[in-house]
Amino acid sequence: MTQTGVVTKLLDKGLAEVTVERVTACSHCSGCGECIYGRKISVTAQNKIYAQPGERVVLESETKTILQVTLLIYMLPVAGLFLGYGVGALLGLDQEKCIISSAVGLGLCALLSTYLGRRFQKINYCITAYKR
Numbered sequence: 001m002t003q004t005g006v007v008t009k010l011l012d013k014g015l016a017e018v019t020v021e022r023v024t025a026c027s028h029c030s031g032c033g034e035c036i037y038g039r040k041i042s043v044t045a046q047n048k049i050y051a052q053p054g055e056r057v058v059l060e061s062e063t064k065t066i067l068q069v070t071l072l073i074y075m076l077p078v079a080g081l082f083l084g085y086g087v088g089a090l091l092g093l094d095q096e097k098c099i100i101s102s103a104v105g106l107g108l109c110a111l112l113s114t115y116l117g118r119r120f121q122k123i124n125y126c127i128t129a130y131k132r
Helices: 063-090 094-120
Strands: 002-010 017-019 040-047 054-062 126-131
Touching: 002 040, 017 054, 017 126, 040 054, 063 094
Parallel strands: 040 126
Antiparallel strands: 002 017, 002 054, 017 040, 054 126
């Protein structure tokens, strides 16, 4: 997966901080300020081409890693929804209580996916070229 960004700061050990504008997650947003995500994020990337602050660069990352993290973040709460309902049904609860147990399963797995998503957010980026 490739993205473009601007080098904002040089770090130790051949790394650089790069500001990347979100293009897929918030493409619907016109900057109204209601979206919980910022339009720009900062990532740390390997600076193999020795780019300097202010230069526009191309970042590459493994698509496999991004897809795994995305799958974890989005599918775990859905699994919790069904698991919660199933546990309620196995315990012999009526339909209203099964719906409550599925909501509890959804909530717990959403919290777990948020925690795991932040823990595994370390995607390896590499600056590969200058953007013209």
